[in-house]
Amino acid sequence: MSGLVVRDLQVVFDGFVAVGGVDLTVPSGDVRFIIGPNGAGKTTLIDAITGLARATGAVTFDEHELLGRKVHKIARLGVGRTFQNSTVFEELTVLQNLDIAAGWHRGPLTLLRRRSSVPPEVQNALETVRLTAVRDQLAGTLPHGQKQWLEIGMLLVQNAKLFLLDEPVAGMSHEERDATGELLGELSREHTVVVIEHDMDFLRRFARSVTVMHAGKVLSEGTVAQVQADPKVQEVYLGHPVEA
Amino acid sequence: MTTLQDPPVAVEASAAKAPRRFHALIGFGLAAVVLFALAPVALGDFRLGLLAKYLCLAIVAVGIGLAWGRGGMLTLGQGVFFGLGGYAMAMHLKLADAGPGELPDFMQLYGQLDALPWWWKPFANPAFALAATVLLPMLVAFLLGLLIFRRRVRGAYFAILSQALCAALAIFLIGQQGTTGGTNGLTDIQGFFGYDLNDPINRRMIYFIVAAALLAVLGVAWQLMRSRFGELLVAVRDGEERVRFLGYDPANVKLVAYVVAAGMAGLAGALFVPAVGIISPAMIGVVPSIEFVIGVAVGGRASLIGPALGAIAVAWAKTALSEKLPSAWTYFEGLLFILPVVFLPGGLASLAMYLRRRRSTSTEVTS
Numbered sequence: 001m002s003g004l005v006v007r008d009l010q011v012v013f014d015g016f017v018a019v020g021g022v023d024l025t026v027p028s029g030d031v032r033f034i035i036g037p038n039g040a041g042k043t044t045l046i047d048a049i050t051g052l053a054r055a056t057g058a059v060t061f062d063e064h065e066l067l068g069r070k071v072h073k074i075a076r077l078g079v080g081r082t083f084q085n086s087t088v089f090e091e092l093t094v095l096q097n098l099d100i101a102a103g104w105h106r107g108p109l110t111l112l113r114r115r116s117s118v119p120p121e122v123q124n125a126l127e128t129v130r131l132t133a134v135r136d137q138l139a140g141t142l143p144h145g146q147k148q149w150l151e152i153g154m155l156l157v158q159n160a161k162l163f164l165l166d167e168p169v170a171g172m173s174h175e176e177r178d179a180t181g182e183l184l185g186e187l188s189r190e191h192t193v194v195v196i197e198h199d200m201d202f203l204r205r206f207a208r209s210v211t212v213m214h215a216g217k218v219l220s221e222g223t224v225a226q227v228q229a230d231p232k233v234q235e236v237y238l239g240h241p242v243e244a
Numbered sequence: 245m246t247t248l249q250d251p252p253v254a255v256e257a258s259a260a261k262a263p264r265r266f267h268a269l270i271g272f273g274l275a276a277v278v279l280f281a282l283a284p285v286a287l288g289d290f291r292l293g294l295l296a297k298y299l300c301l302a303i304v305a306v307g308i309g310l311a312w313g314r315g316g317m318l319t320l321g322q323g324v325f326f327g328l329g330g331y332a333m334a335m336h337l338k339l340a341d342a343g344p345g346e347l348p349d350f351m352q353l354y355g356q357l358d359a360l361p362w363w364w365k366p367f368a369n370p371a372f373a374l375a376a377t378v379l380l381p382m383l384v385a386f387l388l389g390l391l392i393f394r395r396r397v398r399g400a401y402f403a404i405l406s407q408a409l410c411a412a413l414a415i416f417l418i419g420q421q422g423t424t425g426g427t428n429g430l431t432d433i434q435g436f437f438g439y440d441l442n443d444p445i446n447r448r449m450i451y452f453i454v455a456a457a458l459l460a461v462l463g464v465a466w467q468l469m470r471s472r473f474g475e476l477l478v479a480v481r482d483g484e485e486r487v488r489f490l491g492y493d494p495a496n497v498k499l500v501a502y503v504v505a506a507g508m509a510g511l512a513g514a515l516f517v518p519a520v521g522i523i524s525p526a527m528i529g530v531v532p533s534i535e536f537v538i539g540v541a542v543g544g545r546a547s548l549i550g551p552a553l554g555a556i557a558v559a560w561a562k563t564a565l566s567e568k569l570p571s572a573w574t575y576f577e578g579l580l581f582i583l584p585v586v587f588l589p590g591g592l593a594s595l596a597m598y599l600r601r602r603r604s605t606s607t608e609v610t611s
Contacts, residue, residue: 050489075491087486089479096475103472104491111473158490 002062003027003192004049004162009057011041011048011216018044019055020216026209031184031193033203036213037236042196043084045213046164050074050081061162076104080160084167086147090140094131094150097139098122101154121157129153129183145176152183163193169202181206268466271549272459279455289444296451296519298559299458300512305540305555306461306548307508312537313545314469315501316481317398321406322509322536324413325381327528329510331417332380333517334430335364336373341434344368349432350425361423370437374514381510382503389502393495398484407530414529429524436518454515458552461508466548468504477501535562538581544593554591 006024010017019041026032034042048055051071059066064077089097099115102122118126126132129149134142139150148168155163169177177199184206187193197203203210203224210227212220220230227233283295304322311317338348339360351357367373388409397405417424425431439446468474480487480494487494517523526532535558543554558580566573584591 052485070493071485071488072491072493075489081489083486087483089482089486091482092475092478097479099472100476100479100487101490103476106472111476112467112471114467114470115472115475154490 003030004194005058005060006045006049007058009045009048009055009059011044011053011055013053017216018053019048021057022213022216022218024211024218026192026194028192029188031188031195031206031208032211033195033197033207033209034211034213035197035200035203036219039215040213041216042213043166044216046081046166046194046196049164050079072104075158075160078159078161079164080155080158080162081164082148082151082155082166082168084170086144086151088139088142088147088150088154090138092139093136094126094139094142095122095135097150098125098153098157102157102159104158119157121159125153125156128156128186130179145172145180148172148180149183152187156187161191163187163191165193165195167196167198169197169199177202272463275462275549276459279459280452283455284448284451289447292451293447293519294560294563295556296447296454297516298556299451299454300516300519301536301539301559302552302555303454303458303461303512303515304509304536305543305551306458306465307505307512308536308540309543309545309547309551310465310468310477310508311501311505312540313547313551314474314477314481315498317498317502318400318403318537319406319502319505320403320537321408321410321533322505323410323528323530323533324406325385325506325509326513326516326532326536327413327417327523327525328381328384329377329513330517330523330528331424331430331513332367332373332376332510333514334433334523335367336370337433337436337517338430339364339368340370340437348430350428350430351422354421357422364423377514378507378510381513382507385503385506386499389499390495393498393502396495407533410528410533411530414525417525417528425524427525429522429527430517431522431524433517433521441518441521450515450518454519457511457515461511462548462552464504464508468501469548473497473500534581535559535577538577540591541584542580542591544591546590547593547597550591550593553593 004024004026006022009019009022009024011019022041022045024045034045036042044053047053049059049066051066051069051074055067057067061077061079066074066077066079069077089100092100095118099119099122102119103111126135129152131146131150131153134146139147142150152163152165152168169180172180181202184193184195188208195207207224210222210224211218212227212230212233214236219236220227220233222230279299284292287295304326308319308322311319342348347357347360351360367376392402392405417429418427420426434441436446436450439449441447441450468477476487476492476497480492480497484494487497513523513528516527536555539555539558540551541554542558543552544550558577561580562573562577565576588594590597
């Protein structure tokens with residue numbers, strides 16, 4: 001089946017079970033939110049899928065097995081991710097950041113020459129993530145929200161089919177959140193999107209399906225309404241005074 | 245100011261690229277005038293010979309600027325590659341001095357050898373020796389780099405490893421006195437491909453070759469820095485992990501910069517031999533390797549011209565100070581390393597950039 005399929009995934013650090021047997025299926029075109037209290041294993045799950053954390057079990061994306069592959073090989077299969085703290089290249093311009101993200105398949109001759117024009121996919125991404133106006137600005141000078149958009153733009157030009165976004169709207173203003181939500185909607189037309197998020201309001205507005213994790217396991221899964229109605233979820237998560 | 249008559253902002257973006265290239269051409273032209281016209285006229289034979297030596301150090305510095313300034317690899321062991329290039333050249337010149345079938349002088353002295361060791365033999369061939377001065381360091385850097393970068397050795401560990409390799413090579417050379425000249429190194433080199441190095445005219449010729457090599461190396465570094473590879477290298481420096489998630493293997497990117505820097509150091513070593521007339525373990529060990537880096541730090545590691553100018557300035561200061569106050573140089577050298585690292589991480593080049601930026605903001609205000 002196409003999309004992301006995770007079977008019995010386990011990640012153990014020095015005897016501590018960070019992810020203990022997770023099964024997860026995210027079909028193509030879904031916008032899946034993964035929520036859960038701190039330490040539930042959400043980021044570790046993404047680390048395992050992208051090759052950063054060693055894991056056992058099985059992870060396939062569009063029928064390619066991911067576990068055991070190196071990070072950059074997994075990226076070449078169309079799996080892209082962002083990080084909680086944005087990790088754009090601060091001393092390069094927005095354009096340079098995007099151009100690099102678009103280029104892993106370039107040959108030595110292209111690499112040794114200067115970039116003579118803006119590649120069309122980079123131009124499209126600039127418009128999609130609304131950064132055309134700050135194209136030649138150093139990425140380090142961008143406000144937080146725009147850095148996160150730049151990260152998403154980098155995934156776009158990288159030709160990622162699966163977007164794994166780790167808290168993309170943390171620290172954003174309301175307007176920025178709304179804009180990011182719209183962006184996720186646009187992305188989902190051609191991509192599969194998985195979002196780790198704490199912001200319940202954001203989740204209710206933009207999630208198509210939700211997976212709740214707790215203590216390294218999947219606690220509940222379904223639509224926003226189904227998950228909210230699940231007594232197990234209410235007990236560990238929504239039961240706490242989250243403005244419901 | 246001319247900026248007042250310049251066309252307004254809209255044209256600036258498209259015009260900005262052409263002047264940058266133009267500036268670079270002017271820079272290269274100026275450097276060529278200084279190196280090929282001014283210096284030979286202004287300096288006597290002795291000082292010109294010293295300048296040739298400094299320019300060799302500047303060639304090493306350009307490579308370090310690429311690997312360290314742009315690639316983030318603190319190459320504290322460039323003496324290894326400088327030494328490989330230098331010894332490859334010196335071995336050939338010693339064999340040429342000795343004449344066909346003869347052993348170099350030092351082997352006859354304390355080698356107790358009947359025949360040339362097998363690994364000396366290919367260096368009798370000038371084409372092989374010349375190619376080896378650059379290709380041998382690059383090959384060694386390639387093999388080392390494969391091991392080091394694939395295993396993700398970086399930061400201080402990389403620096404310490406480089407330094408250790410440097411010490412190892414120097415110790416090895418000292419231990420093999422019969423075939424390498426030991427502590428003395430390969431000395432008293434008389435000729436350079438048929439030209440007598442005692443003749444001042446030929447020594448001037450060596451200076452011009454070194455100056456041309458420096459310009460060529462700067463040209464290579466300039467193209468690498470402005471290319472897409474140069475942008476990628478900075479990305480690897482600032483976010484190695486992030487680059488991995490974009491589908492690149494950063495080990496390969498670093499490897500290219502490391503190998504190019506090694507080739508430059510090898511070339512510098514090869515030119516150092518005819519320029520100075522000697523190569524010895526003391527010139528390629530830990531201390532000279534650190535001195536290479538000091539020049540780069542002072543000049544500004546991430547800029548194109550900074551490392552070269554810094555290397556020349558530090559080498560010149562070393563000569564000048566050791567002539568007057570022999571014991572003070574070591575302290576001064578320590579200071580030279582600490583000051584830029586603490587107060588001016590971008591080196592003198594960043595000072596120039598800072599002044600330019602101030603000037604441009606003040607013209608903006610006035611216009």
